[in-house]
Each structure stands twice: as C-alpha cells, then as structure tokens.
Amino acid sequence: MIPEPLLYVYAVVASSPALSPLPVPDEPPDPPLGARLTLVEHRGLTAVVEPVDAGEFDEGPLREHLEDLDWVASVARAHHRVVGAVGRRTTTVPMRLATVCRGEPGVRRLLDTGHDPLRASLDRIAGMEEWGVKLYVDDDTDPSGRGDATGPTDGADSAGSAVSSESSGSVRAARSAGRDYLRRRLDDQRTRQYRAARVSDTADRLHALLASRASDAVLHPPQHARLAHAPGRNVLNAAYLVPVEGGQDFLDALPARDVLPDGVRVDVTGPWVPYSFTQNAPEPGTTR
Template structure:
C-alpha cells in the first residue's frame, strides 16, 4: 500500500474566453511574455479558455491572498494579463476574466466554463464588433485659479487686509474652477454617452496610483461599435481650448474590460 500523499492538481491561470473553432472563433496566437510555462487552451461546449500553468508557490490560495497586497507583484501580473487579452482581442472577440482567476486543472476550468456558460456566451455576442474607449478629465487647480503661493501678510502685501482680500479671491477662484471642472465632466460624459452604446463611470483615480498631474474629475469608459468609432471621436469637444486648466486623456480602442458581466470567476478552489 502506498501511503504517499496524492499531489494536488496543477493550477491553471485563466486569462480570457473566446469562441471555439467551428463556432465562429478559435484560439488566437498570443505573446510569449506570460506568467508561467506557456499558454494552452481548454474547450468546453463551444467556449475556449486561454489558460497557462502557474506555480502553486505564487497562485495557490494562501500565497495568492498574500500577493494581492503586493502592488508590485500585482502590476507584473496585470501587465502579463493585459498583454495576453489585448493580443487575443486583436484577432477575435474576447471576454477577459478577472485578474488572478485560477482553477485547479482542466476540470476546474471546464467547471468555470460550464457554470458561466450563459453569461460568457451572452458577453461574446454582446461584445462582437465593439471596443472600449477610456476618457479621463483632469483639473490643474493652479492653472485654473492662477493662484500664487501664500505669503506672509505684512511682508508681501503691506497690510493684513490686503492679504485677506487676496486669499478670499483665491478661494473664490478655486470654487469657480471646481464648479467648471464638475460641470464640464458632466457635459462631456453626457455627450459621449449619447455617441456610445453603453457607458460606465469609474471612481476618480487617486494621483498616487495614476501618477498623472492634476486631479481626476472624470474616469469613464464607453462601449463603441467599430463602425461608429469616427463618429464617437468627432463628438469629443475641445475641452482644453475652452477651459484652461482642464486636460483630457483618451485611450483605446481596448478589449471591453469595463463591460464584461459574466459571473464567471475562479479561484484555486475551482
């Protein structure tokens, strides 16, 4: 009798799902810069998952939970995840899965596909022929208000009254700039929502994460049919020309990460 412990089934990182060959899709070619030992596929009922074996030392339940607190590790995983999804999305309709979706062996992946079949199939149908565009609006308060650094009242202005008057003027200018930024963000979102088929408002990004200058006042994603891409881009108003101190940033077209609602999520317990 062999009392040796039975090894756990290997872990598979699941990047995305596409249609299987013969159902209008098939596994695309993807880059080699990935997380583990090379990409492969798992098929189930017309769906194909893009997967890769990954080490249990990093992706089993306990180490993964610890890694999720490590921003540098997460950034590396996110880069590899996005590279695979973006490459697949350039070739076929692709449903990206949540970052760090991990299953135990092919059986776990098939269970994931089986349980999420309806949502994944609906997403593939809904996301065919469309892409995501990201729009961010930033406010640079120093440019918008023209505010100068505060100085000591007596030395800079000759009197405390002049100093207080100047400070009150700066506060009013800052409030006006905040109102302009908020109003412009609402108007921009309304215009672009009408030019898209769907839109999502994300929470404003913190400067320490985005590392972009200015305060983020709009962080939105828009789902745009490929044939209406030019119409969408033409709808973007010249925000920076009209409002000094506001800066518009557009990115895309992307695989529609923000519009994937499948219910298909996995972890090492799958």
C-alpha cells in the same frame, strides 16, 4: 492521488476554429506568465488558460502575492498582452486578474456556472471595443494670477510699528492693507469655487456627450494621484463601449484643448477589449 495542476484563466471566447493556432502576444512572455497557453472547451465556450506554479498561484500564496504591487504589475502586463492577442482574433470576455482554477475540471465548472452570463457578454460586446477617457485638473493653478506674496503678517507688522510710533495714519494704512488682503483671499476663494463648478460641469457635459456616441458607458471612481501616473487631479474616469465602425465618430466628439478651462486636459486610451463591460469571473484568490 496527484492533485490537478492549477490553470490561470485569461479569457473566454465562443468555441470556433478562430483560435487555431493559438494567438501569440506581440511582446515576449513576462514571467511568471505567458509562455504555455492552451485551451479548455465546454458547452460551446472556450477558455484560454495556462498551467501555473502552485507555489505562486495556489490560494494562500496568491493572496500574499496580491499584496506585492511589483508582482501584481508583472502579472497584469502578461494578462493584458494575452487578452489583447486573443481579442484581435475574436470576440473576447476577459477574466479578472489572477483567476485560477484547479485543472481542466475547475475550468469547466467555471464555464458551466457562468455559461449564460458569459454567452450574454459575448453577444453584447460582439463588434465592440472599449475606449477610456479621463479628465484631469491642475489644482495648483492660481485662479487670481497674483500668487500670495502679501499676507496679513505684513499688515500686522505695520500696525505694530505704527502703534509704537503713535502714528494714526500708519494704523489706518495697516488696517487698509489687512482689509485688502482679506478681500483678495475672499475673491480667490470665490474664483476657486467658480472654477471647481466649471470643471465639474465640463466633466458632466463631456461624459453625457461621449455616452451619447457609445452603446454603453461606465463611470469608475476617480483614480488616486499615486495610481494615475499623470499630473493633476482626476475628476472623470470613464469607459465607453463603442462599435468598431463608430470609433472615429466617438473620437471626433472629444473637445479640442483650447475649448477646455485653463488647467484642464483630457486623456484618451484605447481601443481595448471591453474589460469594463464583461466582469464574469470569481474574485482574485479564489481557486475553483
């Protein structure tokens, strides 16, 4: 018996003539995906799918490939291009990266078991788009503006020299230098603590303001510096579900650079298909 081919599932939409002909991504396909899109319809829902090679996407090989960051990045680019093209045509629920089903029967099982949540998601995000907002802080900024050129070793060397020359005046000067250094360190620590509290308050206020301009909001964990591809430490990583007609009002709420604390900046991305508000697929590596 010939096994069913594997089908990579990009997204689910409400069945309608809107996807005829199939949308084509703006950029060329990025192997191993993007060149052979097709549709599977079931119970009023339509999945955008593509046949894929079992040597790469069957459950065992797929789990291994998911450890290869270059492979994952290539699949992610193709996945997002297809989802974006579909999303420009109609309301779209994106599937998680590397959602794979065994043939059309597997896709129909996916649509059947997820029918009600998928329908609810389509209703929820109709006329909506997602905006991403990240807040970064440059932790290398010196809060005192003085740097750390003078340390306790300067005082210690002076003290040693003073003792050897039995000069009490030099000893007092060395002790004074040591006290000044410790005082500066304490002042810097307090300034850094104040700055950290101010940055945290800025993040909280910004999120509350933007959430008030959105239909929904999701706080993601801050991105690790290696993954952020941006300088500074990520202190806010949020997604906002915004009505299409409210996009400009949402963007107008973003603070100007000159009102942010020193060393703090805001990065905005979007609009996107609402990925953060429509998670309805099985975990990657699960073949249905």
